[in-house]
Amino acid sequence: MISKRVVQSMQNSSYIRRMFEEGIRLKQIHGAGNVYDFSLGNPDLEPPKEVTEALKAIVAEARPGLHSYMSNAGYPETRAAVAGKLSRVSGVEIPAANVLMTVGAAGAMNCAFHSLLDAGDEVVVLAPYFVDYLNYVANHGGTPVIVACSPGTFLPDVAAIAAALTPRTKAVLLNSPNNPTGAIYPESVLRALADALAAAEKRFGTSIYVVSDEPYGEIVFDGATVPATLAIFRNLIVASSWSKSLALPGERIGFACVHPLADDAKELLAAMAYAIRALGFINAPAIFQRVIERSIDARCDLASYVDRRARLLTVLSDAGFTCTPPQGALYLFVKSPEPDEVAFSARAAAHRVLVVPGVAFGYPGYFRLTYCVSMKTIEDSRASWNAIAAEYGLKR
Ligand SMILES: Cc1ncc(COP(=O)(O)O)c(C=O)c1O
Incomplete structure (x- = not known):
């Protein structure tokens, strides 16, 4: 029997896992190239x-x-x-x-x-x-x-x-x-x-x-x-x-x-x-x-993060979302256009866009995106973001 404490904490962290599973499901239906998965924050540069x-x-x-x-x-x-x-x-x-x-x-x-x-x-x-x-x-x-x-x-x-x-x-x-x-x-x-x-x-x-x-x-x-x-x-x-x-x-x-x-x-x-x-x-x-x-003083070249961060911010603000540019790390934390950001995340998934609802981080009303995805994913997601924004009547 699995410990009750572990079962409980697995349930608590289930939003990110659910997004992950939803990503697999959507990719099987639509093909990997047609699902815009912004949910997992994996650094994707090569080491220096x-x-x-x-x-x-x-x-x-x-x-x-x-x-x-x-x-x-x-x-x-x-x-x-x-x-x-x-x-x-x-x-x-x-x-x-x-x-x-x-x-x-x-x-x-x-x-x-x-x-x-x-x-x-x-x-x-x-x-x-x-x-x-x-x-x-x-x-x-x-x-x-x-x-x-x-x-x-x-x-x-x-x-x-x-x-x-x-x-x-x-x-x-x-x-x-x-x-x-x-x-x-x-x-x-x-x-x-x-x-x-x-x-x-x-x-x-x-x-x-x-x-x-x-x-x-x-x-x-x-x-x-x-x-x-x-x-x-x-x-x-x-x-x-x-x-x-x-x-x-x-x-x-x-x-x-x-x-x-x-x-x-x-x-x-x-x-x-x-x-x-x-x-x-x-x-x-x-x-x-x-x-x-x-290699204690080595540093990664952050240029590709800089470019992808900027492009994702542009795609979102073009669509009408309000988002403060993050000063660091690999994520954007964006205000959900409806107070229930879990419902928003489900709507986004219907447009093949995967995000993590703020409740996963103990902060409802927002959703998280990572820009550790290819520039092509960011660009290709533009139409979906526009369609989501249109459903909420966001001003472009
Ligand atoms: C805020 C934060 N702390 C710690 C970690 C874990 O870091 P590490 O891979 O060095 O254990 C992560 C990984 O994503 C993170 O985002």
Whole structure:
């Protein structure tokens, strides 16, 4: 018998799965080229040449022990390379010992929550949220406390977060640039949040950690910059990866970084290194730790994302949809022309356009699209978007 908890959480994440299944069904009927599937956010660039060259060189060198187990925290050289980059970017000196190599950002968050949470401890999760956050908190006995971001800007509502903090709050989970909204949280908002957390810590006599999920940190547009959380929060665990920035999602390579001034930093690092083992990861992938060490400053060419983002925005606004251009990440979060965005998504599917309703991210009234689809899909979808817009009487 499957656990009731798992059955329940599978049901909760069923919107994205339903869209996926609907996509398969529609593709069988109409042919893959006639279904415009904007529902799955898979980075589709190729990794930069530094990565492929490093990979080839590492395999060719065939250094003894290349495939062996290592310390749960990862190779010291890789941790030092990551710490060096974090120090350069944030201006905060990060020792290599404060970096742990993990199985993606997802692995880093699970290690953080495994280390922080006792049963019933609370984690503030901002809506709209990446759907798996609820699992990551529940996996370790925690209770997610959902706080909605401000409508329109999708920025954290610091007063609402402050009001949600309790003596059981162990962490606040942030994600900027954000999936699904593309918002980048400005420094002023983050500093206000840091002040609110410090006040609550003082009031309750507790430590409240910010767990900052940053896999889209380098996927930014129009010259936008992402404030360095390491320079703003002290009780901070950064969870990140190269899944998006180097287009390596399948390689499952990421890291966690505990701020050197965090409360109980040493104990937390030891607990997280233990969690890597206890959760069954054992260590982050060996070869890709070596690859990252050698290509730490490599970057993907984002030109094709830039073009596709712009084209999808044009197609939508030509059709009459209102959509704020996202500053980062790989998605557009668009206001549904009817309040029931699940009904809207079904109507869109009738025009062979697949989107994810906002309820999947805990934020009804909107729908999410990814522009990680071919330019041809974006262009070919134009007629369908126009037809959907016409059904709602949107002005073009
Ligand atoms: C907001 C967010 N966090 C975490 C992840 C998982 O990242 P990783 O592949 O590095 O585990 C994703 C993947 O799509 C994501 O969108």
